[in-house]
Amino acid sequence: MDDSDLLKARGVVSGRVDTITILYFARLKEAFGRASERFALPQSVDTVGGLREHLRTRGGSWETELADTKPVRVALNQEMAAPAARLSPGDEVAFFPPVTGG
Amino acid sequence: MVRIQSEDFDSGAEIAILRRNNPAIGAIASFIGLVRDVNSGDHVSELTLEHYPGMTEKALEKIVDEAKSRWDVIDLLVIHRVGVLHPTDQIVLVVVAGAHRGEAFAACEFVMDYLKTQAPFWKKEQTSAGGRWVEARSSDDAAAERWTR
Numbered sequence: 001m002d003d004s005d006l007l008k009a010r011g012v013v014s015g016r017v018d019t020i021t022i023l024y025f026a027r028l029k030e031a032f033g034r035a036s037e038r039f040a041l042p043q044s045v046d047t048v049g050g051l052r053e054h055l056r057t058r059g060g061s062w063e064t065e066l067a068d069t070k071p072v073r074v075a076l077n078q079e080m081a082a083p084a085a086r087l088s089p090g091d092e093v094a095f096f097p098p099v100t101g102g
Numbered sequence: 103m104v105r106i107q108s109e110d111f112d113s114g115a116e117i118a119i120l121r122r123n124n125p126a127i128g129a130i131a132s133f134i135g136l137v138r139d140v141n142s143g144d145h146v147s148e149l150t151l152e153h154y155p156g157m158t159e160k161a162l163e164k165i166v167d168e169a170k171s172r173w174d175v176i177d178l179l180v181i182h183r184v185g186v187l188h189p190t191d192q193i194v195l196v197v198v199a200g201a202h203r204g205e206a207f208a209a210c211e212f213v214m215d216y217l218k219t220q221a222p223f224w225k226k227e228q229t230s231a232g233g234r235w236v237e238a239r240s241s242d243d244a245a246a247e248r249w250t251r
Binding site: 023027078095102 | 135151152153154156157160180186193194214216217218219220221222224226235236237238
């Protein structure tokens with residue numbers, strides 16, 4: 001393994017340690033202008049509900065679309081999650097409106 | 103079995119495959135959901151279905167497993183389309199094979215009620231006023247809730 005491989009490996013490792021992936025679907029994807037992002041977890045954010053609160057502080061559509069009065073659903077690692085669900089580095093969190101398939 | 107696809111499906115062909123060489127099957131119930139040209143009083147010209155690759159498959163598998171644990175089902179197939187659809191297009195197919203009609207009817211309705219409220223799919227419709235995301239209905243929640251009593 002040469003230096004660049006090492007650096008790459010370290011990048012991947014540190015990425016896994018410090019960050020989560022956030023996905024947005026349907027109306028939220030349009031409102032936020034993005035389908036996904038890598039997000040560095042601040043120490044103050046350790047639950048799904050805490051993350052929602054944190055994202056609201058971005059203001060604008062984040063504040064309105066993620067307001068407590070909005071019926072937003074959250075999945076943690078592809079399972080529906082309650083606000084108290086705890087976050088770990090490497091997690092995949094998805095925010096979306098109530099589902100309307102079928 | 104669960105399939106998510108953009109292509110159309112042939113319910114007759116799917117049922118033929120499902121019941122082939124299985125003399126234990128005495129009843130097959132199926133449901134097909136279609137795109138209508140009207141919703142909330144407005145004309146709908148196009149419907150786009152979005153899903154969450156990975157989670158949608160898992161959610162559907164979970165619903166199928168739950169149906170199989172509740173009823174004596176021999177085989178169960180769910181096909182759900184994604185992408186751009188138009189009025190009269192097929193959206194979803196559920197086929198349940200059982201020994202008798204009772205479990206086939208019940209499991210088929212259960213799968214649709216849970217799919218509507220648990221599986222991550224979202225519909226966006228095009229009307230003369232532009233695009234709009236379809237709102238979830240409380241009647242769908244009530245339909246799924248029935249099965250928990």
